[in-house]
Amino acid sequence: MNSVSPLKQLGWKPFFQQQLSLDELNDCQPVKVMAVHRSQIEVSGESGEESVLVSGALFEDAAERPTVGDWLLLARESRKPVRRLERSSLFKRMAPGAKQVQLIAANVDNVLIVSSCNQDFNLSRVERYLALVKEAGCRACLVLTKADLDENHAPFHDALKGHRDLPVVLVNALDTESVAPLRDYCRSGETLALLGSSGVGKSTLLNSLAGTELAATGGIREDDSKGRHTTRHRALYPIVDGGLILDSPGMRELALADIREGLEATFADISALSEKCRFADCVHESEPGCAVQAAIEAGELDERRLHNWRKLEREVARNSKTLAESRASDRSLSQLYRSVQNHARANKNRT
Template sequence: MSKSLISRRPAFRRGAAAGGIARGTESPLNKLGWKPFFQQQLSLDELTDCDPVRVVAVHRSQIDVTGEAGEEPVRVSGPLFEDALKKPTVGDWLLLARDSRKPLRRLDRSSLFKRMAPGAKQAQLIAANVDNVLIVSSCNHDFNLSRVERYLALVKEAGCRACLVLTKADMSDDHEQYREVLKAYRDLPVVLVNALDSESVVALREYCESGETLALLGSSGVGKSTLLNSLAGSELAATSGIREDDSKGRHTTRHRALYTIPDGGLLLDSPGMRELGLADVSAGLSATFSDIEALASLCRFGDCAHDAEPGCAVQAAIESEELDERRLRNWRKLEREVARNSKTLAESRADERAFTKLVHHALKHSRSRKNKT
């Protein structure tokens, strides 16, 4: 794959490893992504009595973790797993008691990905402590710029480094049509690849160097699992074909899991998510559509709806073709969705607090009655 297909890759930023040990040593924790951010959360007693481990897979009745002692299962039970948004997910760091191997607590996260599933009243965790994200689309019917913006809002909210990867480049002779994304996202690296060709994915290896955690986000059939296998140099994930009529794919990944690769990085593969509901991503949305928000600040009226108001800088930008009208429509759509889902989450939290208060009141009343008798 020609280097001309790769645009503006920023310099790679690497953090120091835990405890002053240089990255590139044989420390298992360093290779698993252990960094000063996590090291500094440990007390002196925890340094002595606990082992930090990272969650590499989540199942219904257990989670799989790995650390200096290797991989081991942990049963899903106890207070640590009761709160839906605080319980461990793939990528989390836990502290296990050195003797009993019981999970004691989850360390604070450096980043967190979550989504609102269709019809749900609670957010679903996707992954934690991710450093870099490949937003994967393909050079066929699947390519959808509005979906890319949806993923990008999620990535920017988490504060991760992003790269847009367009797969199946060998199946299209017209690559220029996909370069329109560069007009709105000049700081977003874009790489065209044939995921089956290990040489064409070389430019992506800087995102999964030793100690770095890389997530792949994209809908089913775009080639995430094939790309993961090419980056890893082995068959880590199952793959399948797509339907020729609409380029839709089947879900080949059944659950989220972290895979280690020869270079020392970790790759997160996740089930395809056609319905990626956004919630609590206001900052990410603002960063994704910063150009529209900058234009909106120039409108004559502070409450401008950007429709037909006089002195609307946003509509003026559309008329001059500085701004794509599709982009404005998608911004409005995602803003409404975030507001709606955030309201749902707020109502759900209020209901939980009210129920907890009711339970505490009932218990207090019951104890009072027992004391009187």
């Protein structure tokens, strides 16, 4: 008999328990957000699964509203959300074509960065995902799917030499034995996220880890190895062995912002080399005594890695500035609205 409480299986930890006041312990119930839809969210807790309408102050701010993986407090009687608990981790990106943040998932413990052993494999994209994961403070593992389609895996191992601290597992997602090493990342009480482009086999891998058909799967286009979108929205799935798995739509665009620490951790080798440069303001191009260029010439650092680091640094700086300007504009607009409302109320009182 499984003696683990439903809340602990959902990932309830002391970190969240300590955030509750005595009144909240008596008057509220914690629930975890399992899926987010336009008009409602699906949550799960000690009382099982239920739906909550998306309305009220808690859902007004796009950057703060509950997302998949969040813990909410529901009033025991009305079942209305009271507040969202502080997050242990948060994945977010710049919304495509917008000047705001789009939340991906919260309170994730482990992340499988999923790519495939075909022309979809892109190390610069892997580094982009890795920066996001490191910023959130989660444990990461790179999973290369479709390993059964080509026995020559040497090019992938060679490409990953600069990431010796990143665990790499090659799998055939349809073979439950080959995915066995990944079960350590989805233990009872932990939440596992799968991040990767469409068509790399995320849904198939999810089903193999869960031991059941949780997500629809689709094939890939043979001409470019690009996949069809098989997942329509982000959702958490409980699995037989305990724990939760997050499945999310494939993201071809993953614009980064506000992740400087994650970026520095992902390119820690370049940061370490930079400290050895002769000049403190070295930009690692043609300056004398540049340790970074010396490492490239010696074959100790891939030039592609330096170029990708520069690209992501510029992107993060640009998007962070855009977000800051957008937030400042929103604050000014809110102040204007309040000023107009106060003026209208003052005029009404005079009459």
